[in-house]
Amino acid sequence: MEHSIAIERVVNIPTNRKRGEHLLVKAVVLSCVDPGFKEPFKALMRHLEFRSADFDHLGWAGGAKGLVDPGAPLLKQISTLVKLHHVPEVILMTHSDCGAYGYPKFPDENQEHEFYANELRRAGGELMKFLSEENLAPKVSAYHLDFVGAVRIF
């Protein structure tokens, strides 16, 4: 058979897993895609002692906000990953000055943390309700990334 498409290998590197093998996934992590918060994200994952191969990373504009947006396709996506990879934990994140929240401004850091904590509690509640209807009960935790690092919400 003749092939009309020329396929050129451009990268040579082994994957983390072999064909048919499955890695132990410790968590599904949902965070915003904002590249400005990659460093606190990476530092938080190091602090939690997760290597990049340890978790399923879902990037979504607004992070945890995607769980309460109309339609909320992320709820189904997370339940699929929890089932498929037998994931014991889901980690939700938000970050300061997030465009998906309309770049909200606050008079001080406490009020900013309280705003995002309420958003994360609301998103976590929606997620736990959805997952319990599918008889899934992973641990759900939440963190907020700010301009100087990360804080634990629950």
Ligand SMILES: [Zn+2]
């Ligand atoms: Zn964002």
